[in-house]
Amino acid sequence: MPISVFLVEDNQTVRENLIPALADLGSASVMATAESEGEAIGWLAKHKGQWDLAVVDFFLKQGTGLGVVQWCNGREANQRVVVLTNFATEATRIACKDAGADRLFDKSTELEGFFEYCLSRLRNP
Template sequence: MDLRTYIVEDNATIRENLIGTLEELASIKALGWAETENEAKSWLAGNEGQWELTIVDLFLKQGSGLGVLEACRGRNPKQRVVVLSNYATADMRKRCLQLGADAVFDKSNEIDALVEYCIALCEAPRPGA
Protein backbone atom coordinates (compact mmCIF):
# COMPACT_ATOMS: atom_id res chain seq x y z
CA MET A 1 0.00 0.00 0.00
CA ASP A 2 1.41 3.35 -1.04
CA LEU A 3 2.18 6.03 1.52
CA ARG A 4 0.16 9.12 0.58
CA THR A 5 2.74 11.90 0.63
CA TYR A 6 2.71 15.67 0.13
CA ILE A 7 5.95 17.44 -0.82
CA VAL A 8 6.88 21.02 0.11
CA GLU A 9 9.96 21.84 -1.99
CA ASP A 10 10.57 24.84 -4.24
CA ASN A 11 13.41 23.43 -6.34
CA ALA A 12 11.76 21.60 -9.26
CA THR A 13 14.77 19.38 -9.99
CA ILE A 14 15.14 18.27 -6.38
CA ARG A 15 11.37 17.78 -6.06
CA GLU A 16 11.10 15.64 -9.21
CA ASN A 17 14.13 13.53 -8.26
CA LEU A 18 12.83 13.11 -4.71
CA ILE A 19 9.38 12.02 -5.86
CA GLY A 20 10.85 9.61 -8.43
CA THR A 21 13.24 8.09 -5.91
CA LEU A 22 10.64 7.70 -3.15
CA GLU A 23 7.98 6.30 -5.50
CA GLU A 24 10.45 3.71 -6.78
CA LEU A 25 12.23 2.76 -3.56
CA ALA A 26 9.80 3.51 -0.74
CA SER A 27 6.28 3.04 -2.18
CA ILE A 28 5.12 6.60 -1.68
CA LYS A 29 2.34 8.14 -3.75
CA ALA A 30 2.87 11.86 -4.28
CA LEU A 31 -0.46 13.62 -3.78
CA GLY A 32 0.93 16.98 -4.83
CA TRP A 33 3.48 19.61 -3.99
CA ALA A 34 3.93 23.23 -3.02
CA GLU A 35 6.72 25.75 -3.57
CA THR A 36 5.62 28.26 -0.91
CA GLU A 37 4.54 28.24 2.72
CA ASN A 38 1.08 29.62 1.88
CA GLU A 39 0.44 27.03 -0.88
CA ALA A 40 1.44 24.24 1.49
CA LYS A 41 -0.65 25.52 4.39
CA SER A 42 -3.67 25.96 2.13
CA TRP A 43 -3.40 22.45 0.65
CA LEU A 44 -2.81 20.82 4.05
CA ALA A 45 -5.80 22.64 5.58
CA GLY A 46 -8.04 21.57 2.70
CA ASN A 47 -6.89 17.95 2.72
CA GLU A 48 -6.61 17.27 6.45
CA GLY A 49 -7.23 13.52 6.45
CA GLN A 50 -5.96 12.73 2.96
CA TRP A 51 -2.21 12.48 3.58
CA GLU A 52 0.01 10.25 5.70
CA LEU A 53 3.40 11.94 5.25
CA THR A 54 4.49 15.47 4.44
CA ILE A 55 8.10 16.20 3.51
CA VAL A 56 9.08 19.84 4.07
CA ASP A 57 12.08 21.88 2.95
CA LEU A 58 12.96 24.82 5.21
CA PHE A 59 13.78 27.44 2.57
CA LEU A 60 10.91 28.09 0.16
CA LYS A 61 10.09 30.63 -2.58
CA GLN A 62 7.85 32.38 -0.06
CA GLY A 63 7.77 31.84 3.66
CA SER A 64 9.47 29.01 5.47
CA GLY A 65 9.12 25.34 6.17
CA LEU A 66 8.98 26.29 9.85
CA GLY A 67 5.57 27.90 9.19
CA VAL A 68 4.42 24.70 7.49
CA LEU A 69 5.55 22.69 10.53
CA GLU A 70 3.55 24.97 12.81
CA ALA A 71 0.49 24.55 10.60
CA CYS A 72 0.77 20.77 10.98
CA ARG A 73 0.81 20.79 14.78
CA GLY A 74 -2.87 19.83 15.04
CA ARG A 75 -2.57 16.91 12.63
CA ASN A 76 -3.82 13.40 13.29
CA PRO A 77 -1.30 11.45 15.40
CA LYS A 78 -0.93 8.90 12.56
CA GLN A 79 0.24 11.61 10.15
CA ARG A 80 3.98 12.24 9.94
CA VAL A 81 5.86 15.40 9.00
CA VAL A 82 9.56 15.30 8.22
CA VAL A 83 12.02 18.00 7.25
CA LEU A 84 14.44 17.50 4.36
CA SER A 85 16.88 20.41 4.15
CA ASN A 86 20.43 21.43 3.34
CA TYR A 87 20.30 23.39 6.60
CA ALA A 88 19.92 20.52 9.05
CA THR A 89 22.24 21.93 11.72
CA ALA A 90 21.95 20.75 15.32
CA ASP A 91 20.09 23.94 16.29
CA MET A 92 17.73 23.72 13.32
CA ARG A 93 17.01 20.04 14.00
CA LYS A 94 16.12 20.94 17.58
CA ARG A 95 13.85 23.79 16.43
CA CYS A 96 12.08 21.56 13.89
CA LEU A 97 11.47 18.86 16.49
CA GLN A 98 10.12 21.51 18.89
CA LEU A 99 7.67 22.59 16.18
CA GLY A 100 6.43 19.03 15.79
CA ALA A 101 8.59 17.45 13.08
CA ASP A 102 8.82 13.68 13.46
CA ALA A 103 12.30 13.59 11.90
CA VAL A 104 14.85 15.83 10.19
CA PHE A 105 17.04 14.70 7.28
CA ASP A 106 19.94 16.45 5.54
CA LYS A 107 19.53 16.57 1.75
CA SER A 108 23.24 16.16 1.16
CA ASN A 109 23.86 12.95 3.09
CA GLU A 110 20.68 11.49 4.61
CA ILE A 111 18.51 10.60 1.61
CA ASP A 112 19.04 6.89 2.34
CA ALA A 113 17.81 7.47 5.89
CA LEU A 114 14.70 9.22 4.51
CA VAL A 115 14.04 6.26 2.19
CA GLU A 116 14.40 3.86 5.13
CA TYR A 117 12.04 6.03 7.20
CA CYS A 118 9.42 5.94 4.43
CA ILE A 119 9.77 2.17 4.01
CA ALA A 120 9.27 1.70 7.77
CA LEU A 121 6.11 3.83 7.63
CA CYS A 122 4.79 1.78 4.68
CA GLU A 123 5.40 -1.45 6.56
CA ALA A 124 3.79 -0.27 9.82
CA PRO A 125 0.23 -1.45 10.44
CA ARG A 126 -2.39 1.12 9.49
CA PRO A 127 -5.95 1.51 10.70
CA GLY A 128 -8.45 -0.30 8.52
CA ALA A 129 -5.76 -2.37 6.83
Protein backbone atom coordinates (compact mmCIF):
# COMPACT_ATOMS: atom_id res chain seq x y z
CA MET A 1 0.00 0.00 0.00
CA PRO A 2 1.51 3.38 -0.94
CA ILE A 3 2.36 5.95 1.71
CA SER A 4 1.92 9.67 1.20
CA VAL A 5 4.79 11.80 2.46
CA PHE A 6 4.67 15.48 3.38
CA LEU A 7 8.20 16.93 3.29
CA VAL A 8 9.07 20.03 5.32
CA GLU A 9 12.56 21.04 4.18
CA ASP A 10 13.92 24.48 3.26
CA ASN A 11 17.06 23.29 1.46
CA GLN A 12 16.30 22.86 -2.24
CA THR A 13 19.20 20.45 -2.82
CA VAL A 14 18.04 18.19 0.00
CA ARG A 15 14.48 18.25 -1.37
CA GLU A 16 15.69 17.47 -4.90
CA ASN A 17 17.61 14.45 -3.61
CA LEU A 18 15.15 13.21 -1.02
CA ILE A 19 12.04 13.18 -3.22
CA PRO A 20 13.40 10.69 -5.79
CA ALA A 21 15.11 8.66 -3.05
CA LEU A 22 11.77 8.20 -1.32
CA ALA A 23 10.14 7.30 -4.64
CA ASP A 24 12.84 4.67 -5.19
CA LEU A 25 11.66 2.90 -2.04
CA GLY A 26 8.68 1.69 -3.99
CA SER A 27 5.34 3.03 -2.94
CA ALA A 28 6.33 6.21 -1.13
CA SER A 29 5.49 9.48 -2.80
CA VAL A 30 5.98 13.06 -1.70
CA MET A 31 2.59 14.70 -2.10
CA ALA A 32 3.66 18.21 -1.03
CA THR A 33 6.56 20.20 0.38
CA ALA A 34 6.92 23.26 2.60
CA GLU A 35 9.89 25.46 3.48
CA SER A 36 8.65 27.22 6.63
CA GLU A 37 6.76 26.42 9.81
CA GLY A 38 3.78 28.55 8.78
CA GLU A 39 3.59 27.07 5.29
CA ALA A 40 3.79 23.54 6.74
CA ILE A 41 1.09 24.13 9.35
CA GLY A 42 -1.14 25.75 6.74
CA TRP A 43 -0.82 22.73 4.47
CA LEU A 44 -1.37 20.27 7.32
CA ALA A 45 -4.48 22.14 8.45
CA LYS A 46 -5.99 21.84 4.97
CA HIS A 47 -5.01 18.16 4.54
CA LYS A 48 -5.81 16.55 7.88
CA GLY A 49 -5.76 12.79 7.62
CA GLN A 50 -4.53 12.82 4.01
CA TRP A 51 -0.86 12.03 4.67
CA ASP A 52 0.90 9.05 6.20
CA LEU A 53 4.37 10.37 7.03
CA ALA A 54 5.56 13.90 7.71
CA VAL A 55 9.33 14.34 7.34
CA VAL A 56 10.37 17.57 9.04
CA ASP A 57 13.69 19.41 9.15
CA PHE A 58 14.50 21.10 12.47
CA PHE A 59 15.66 24.46 11.09
CA LEU A 60 13.44 26.08 8.47
CA LYS A 61 13.34 29.35 6.51
CA GLN A 62 10.93 30.68 9.11
CA GLY A 63 10.13 29.03 12.41
CA THR A 64 11.27 25.56 13.33
CA GLY A 65 10.33 21.99 12.70
CA LEU A 66 9.55 21.72 16.39
CA GLY A 67 6.47 23.90 15.89
CA VAL A 68 5.37 21.67 13.00
CA VAL A 69 5.84 18.54 15.11
CA GLN A 70 3.84 20.06 17.97
CA TRP A 71 1.04 21.03 15.59
CA CYS A 72 0.81 17.39 14.48
CA ASN A 73 -0.20 16.24 17.96
CA GLY A 74 -3.68 14.86 17.71
CA ARG A 75 -2.94 13.35 14.29
CA GLU A 76 -4.55 10.07 13.33
CA ALA A 77 -3.08 6.91 14.86
CA ASN A 78 -1.60 5.72 11.55
CA GLN A 79 0.19 9.01 10.81
CA ARG A 80 3.86 9.34 11.74
CA VAL A 81 6.12 12.36 12.14
CA VAL A 82 9.89 12.10 11.88
CA VAL A 83 12.52 14.80 12.14
CA LEU A 84 15.39 14.61 9.65
CA THR A 85 18.07 17.13 10.60
CA ASN A 86 21.76 17.97 10.64
CA PHE A 87 21.29 19.21 14.21
CA ALA A 88 20.76 15.90 15.99
CA THR A 89 22.08 16.79 19.43
CA GLU A 90 20.80 15.02 22.51
CA ALA A 91 18.85 18.17 23.45
CA THR A 92 17.25 18.26 20.00
CA ARG A 93 16.32 14.59 20.24
CA ILE A 94 14.68 15.12 23.62
CA ALA A 95 12.84 18.26 22.48
CA CYS A 96 11.51 16.52 19.36
CA LYS A 97 10.38 13.46 21.31
CA ASP A 98 8.70 15.68 23.92
CA ALA A 99 6.99 17.61 21.09
CA GLY A 100 5.53 14.39 19.71
CA ALA A 101 7.95 13.21 17.01
CA ASP A 102 7.96 9.48 16.44
CA ARG A 103 11.65 9.44 15.49
CA LEU A 104 14.62 11.72 14.77
CA PHE A 105 17.33 10.92 12.22
CA ASP A 106 20.60 12.72 11.56
CA LYS A 107 20.93 13.61 7.86
CA SER A 108 24.68 13.07 7.87
CA THR A 109 24.91 9.77 9.77
CA GLU A 110 21.48 8.12 9.94
CA LEU A 111 20.05 8.27 6.41
CA GLU A 112 20.16 4.49 6.11
CA GLY A 113 18.11 4.19 9.30
CA PHE A 114 15.69 6.81 7.99
CA PHE A 115 15.11 4.88 4.75
CA GLU A 116 14.75 1.62 6.71
CA TYR A 117 12.10 3.34 8.83
CA CYS A 118 10.28 4.48 5.68
CA LEU A 119 10.43 0.94 4.27
CA SER A 120 8.99 -0.45 7.49
CA ARG A 121 6.09 2.02 7.15
CA LEU A 122 5.50 0.69 3.63
CA ARG A 123 5.40 -2.88 4.90
CA ASN A 124 3.43 -2.17 8.10
CA PRO A 125 1.27 0.93 7.75
